[in-house]
Amino acid sequence: MTLTKTQIRKKNIIDTATRVFAQRGFQEATITEIAKEAKVSEASIYEYFSTKEGLLFSIPAESSHTLFEVMAFHLKLIRGAANKLRAIVFLFMDSYQNNPDFAAVLMLFLKHNKKFLDTKGHHAIKEGIKQITQVIEEGIENNEFRKDLNPYLVRSMILGTIEHLVTNWVMTGNPENLTEFVDPLIDSIIQGIEAQTQK
């Protein structure tokens, strides 16, 4: 799909803001700075976003949506809850690895912001996360995973670990390669939750 001129301007502002917020921090970044970097006037930013915080909250809307669409697409092709979880973890890690500024904004300034909870962008994320819960429940139902599992807790393990790794990564730069953790991470989690067949 081709973007209108307006959409291009808007995307430009969002991308620039993502970079500036990631580099300088949300509070430290100024609208002046973003405008300068994006080569638009400050007033133009306010044509598209009502406040500086509104601009921040607009960042995840689109890219999160895309990620979760891709995820839904892949999940249809994969059989087995364990394999699906592996794919999910990979897609998350790969997505963050390839969008470090976005990852930084998400981990450092959006999650942990109470006001973000009431936001369109957050609703998109919540919808995506539901997919994880569904996969876990699917695994429990078909006896891949233990019957006594609390799906919320399992999901928290997966998301929590990812968030912790990614947060460390954006804050310290280590480790360089996020995706190398996917396999060992998933192995441990799957072993931790799988049904103990025929021991």
Place this chain on the structure above:
Amino acid sequence: MTLTKTQIRKKNIIDTATRVFAQRGFQEATITEIAKEAKVSEASIYEYFSTKEGLLFSIPAESSHTLFEVMAFHLKLIRGAANKLRAIVFLFMDSYQNNPDFAAVLMLFLKHNKKFLDTKGHHAIKEGIKQITQVIEEGIENNEFRKDLNPYLVRSMILGTIEHLVTNWVMTGNPENLTEFVDPLIDSIIQGIEAQTQK
């Protein structure tokens, strides 16, 4: 140990700041507000803390130190890496459960702050976290846990899950009981990392 008058004043400011930051957010809270709540003048706050951010960074120093001392004490009494991990998770969750304001400040405003990394308070936390790594390594060495485990990853799973649960807990207004997660959480993690004793 008895506290000097000065120490009492300082502790009063820190406790008040913790509460105010937790309730209103770090950026939203003002020194004026903290001073009013603590019934001291704004200038007095600057007698003890050089900046607003310095005040924030001073919050974990003491209580974290205490937590990790308690932890070290308990770990000496417990045999088995798995049991030690259970104790660790419990101590964390119990500590947050009993100090929700402190938990909120830690999860929402300190972790994710790059400047906090260079801080005394953060060093205390790092020291404490080393204990977790040591327990994991101990478990690997004595064949309780799989040989191929990456201790950093396991530690990230544990901390990441805790952080995720506690963050959710403080952001949604502390509805559930945190400590009830300890057992199922540890069960899954242990099963996920334990050596497969020929089942």
Place this chain on the structure above:
Amino acid sequence: MTLTKTQIRKKNIIDTATRVFAQRGFQEATITEIAKEAKVSEASIYEYFSTKEGLLFSIPAESSHTLFEVMAFHLKLIRGAANKLRAIVFLFMDSYQNNPDFAAVLMLFLKHNKKFLDTKGHHAIKEGIKQITQVIEEGIENNEFRKDLNPYLVRSMILGTIEHLVTNWVMTGNPENLTEFVDPLIDSIIQGIEAQTQK
């Protein structure tokens, strides 16, 4: 007389602006708001009026002119300065009563604006007000009114009272009927200025 399309658009903008200024205040009202209400673009407003203040100053031009033409017409038909003053006061009050938005704009945003003094609209008003002075002078000359009267002062009494009543009326939301003040007002004024015919 039929209006050209352009004149219709211009009148539409003026009428809308009058309403919006009256409801929201001159400073508080925005061009955007007026444009939206008038269903034209902001840029279109600038085709007809050079500035926001120019738009404000254009409001009285036409309607004031009309009022004073009507007034001149009536005055020709009336005999006696006292009767003429009564007619004048009635015409003013009746006009404001029937155009409350215009009355509000005139009383709240035009009178009291120094820049308005140099304006076409203000000159129209001044011309109209001269008629009042003429009537007063006529009354003095033909011994209806006292010889020692200062016509400027009498005119100020009449206009000042009208302005005060109308201002109160527009500021409190037009509760009363303005025209019912005409008779008692004129009675007192006439009695106050008429020659004391040896009672």
Place this chain on the structure above:
Amino acid sequence: MTLTKTQIRKKNIIDTATRVFAQRGFQEATITEIAKEAKVSEASIYEYFSTKEGLLFSIPAESSHTLFEVMAFHLKLIRGAANKLRAIVFLFMDSYQNNPDFAAVLMLFLKHNKKFLDTKGHHAIKEGIKQITQVIEEGIENNEFRKDLNPYLVRSMILGTIEHLVTNWVMTGNPENLTEFVDPLIDSIIQGIEAQTQK
């Protein structure tokens, strides 16, 4: 009574603001300008007044109060409603004559401002104006004035005329001497409202 240092600062700001508003207009005047003229920082202004408009509304509080106290004092010493009205008109005109900046602010920016209605300063004014109504009612009761008079209308005549004259004076500078109007004005008004005794 001696003023505290704080009260002196506050009065200094109010007096400066009065002058600047009178000279440049409320909208045109800036806080920066007032601060510079008053030789205080902009922030200091906000220590005493919550907003620019709050500063404007604070201007009449004190001086109006003083005026109406003086008025109440004089009225006690004067016998006869007509004489009292004369005193009232004189006190108003004299007060405005001696405080032209205050008169300008009051006439051009306060009266005609709907938000001012809900203000402490406006309540002070309303209280003062009640005194006028009382004098009029007193005159009606003791047969100095006509029985059929509407006190609100008479008060409107007096205030309206004063306001009109003062407004013209602050906007154009004419006439130079306001108080010269007191006697002819009062003469006309009294004659206009007095009971027609035995003529």
Place this chain on the structure above:
DNA sequence: AATGAATGAGGCTTCATTCAT
């Protein structure tokens, strides 16, 4: 040691106005 009072510094935001189509 403690504070009331004062301010420096700068950001966000608003809108009237313009311009390219």
Place this chain on the structure above:
DNA sequence: TATGAATGAAGCCTCATTCAT
């Protein structure tokens, strides 16, 4: 002629921080 889109310009206001007592 009409307008959607873009911006220049500037002001209000906030607050962390300091200073004199």
